[in-house]
C-alpha cells in the first residue's frame with residue numbers, strides 16, 4: 223500500500239465541533255446532510271440524495287457518491303448515519319483534556335458524527351494530496367436510530383463496490399463487528415369490554431388483565447447466550463373505575479440463530495393468545511422482522527481487509543459480536559458483505575457520551591487504510607469487472 227496522508231488533528235477538531243453542534247434527530251438530518259455536501263463539494267465531490275425523506279415523512283434522504291481515484295470501479299463503500307437519538311435543545315461540544323463532551327446535559331452525537339467527520343476528512347485529504355488512491359464510494363443514511371429505516375429505504379444497488387464498512391460501533395478503534403442478531407418486533411392490542419368497575423364488573427372483560435396474564439407466561443430477558451426477549455411497553459385503560467377495554471403491548475426478541483428466533487417469537491405469540499383466551503378477550507398480534515442477522519467469518523475478504531487496516535495502525539484487531547443491529551445488517555442482508563467497525567465513541571445514547579481526539583484521529587487513519595488496502599482484498603481484484611449483485 224502506498225502511504226496515505228496523515229489526518230490533521232486541528233481539522234478533525236474543527237469538523238467534529240461543527241458537526242456535533244448541528245442537531246439532527248431522526249427525520250431531521252437536513253443540517254448534517256447540507257454540511258456533508260458543502261465540505262465534499264470543496265473537494266470536488268458531489269453527492270446524490272434519494273427520496274427517502276418524502277417516503278418516511280422526514281426532511282432528508284440518504285446520500286451517496288463515488289469518489290474517483292485511480293481505478294475505474296470503486297473498491298469499497300464506506301458509510302455512516304446522519305441522525306442521532308433525541309438530542310438536548312442545544313449541543314455545546316467542548317474539547318477538554320483531549321476528550322470531546324457535551325457541556326450541556328444530553329448526548330454528544332459522536333454516534334455517528336465521529337464517522338461522518340472521519341469520512342469527510344479522509345476524502346478531503348485524498349483529493350487534496352495528489353496521492354494515488356483507489357476509487358471508493360461513500361454513503362450516509364437517515365433514521366438509523368429508529369430501526370435502520372433509511373438503509374431499508376435505500377436502493378443499495380446504487381453502490382457498486384464489492385465490499386462495505388460502516389463505522390457505527392462504540393469502543394476504541396480496533397473492534398470489528400462480524401456478527402449481529404436478527405430482531406423481531408412484536409405488537410399486540412387486546413380488545414376487552416368496558417363496564418363500570420363497581421356497578422357491573424361482571425359485564426366487563428379486562429384487556430389489562432389479559433395482557434398481564436399473557437406477559438406472566440412469557441420467558442423474558444436473556445433466553446440463551448445468543449437470544450433475548452423483552453416486553454418494553456404496556457399501556458391501556460382510562461380510569462380506575464372502568465374495566466379497561468383496550469391494552470397495547472409492545473416488545474421484541476433477538477437471536478443470532480434464525481430458527482431460535484422463530485421459536486421465541488412463536489412462544490410469545492402463543493402466550494398473548496392464551497392470555498386473551500383466558501379472559502375471553504380478542505387480541506390482534508403483529509410481528510415484524512426488523513432486520514436480519516449476519517455472520518462473517520475471519521476468512522471473509524472484508525474482515526481480512528479490516529484486520530490488515532487496523533494492524534497497519536499498530537493496533538490489535540478484535541472480532542466482536544453485537545447485541546443489536548446496524549446498517550450492516552441491511553447491507554449484508556442484500557448480499558453486500560459489510561463489517562461494522564468501532565468508531566471510538568463511548569457511552570453512546572447517554573449524557574456521558576464522549577470521544578477522545580486520539581480515537582477520532584485513529585478512526586480517520588483507519589478509514590484511509592481501508593481505502594488504500596481495499597484493492598488487495600477486493601473479490602473483484604482478479605477480474606476487470608465485478609458480478610451484478612441481486
Ligand SMILES: [Zn+2]
Nearest residue numbers: 303333334390
Ligand atoms: Zn449509531
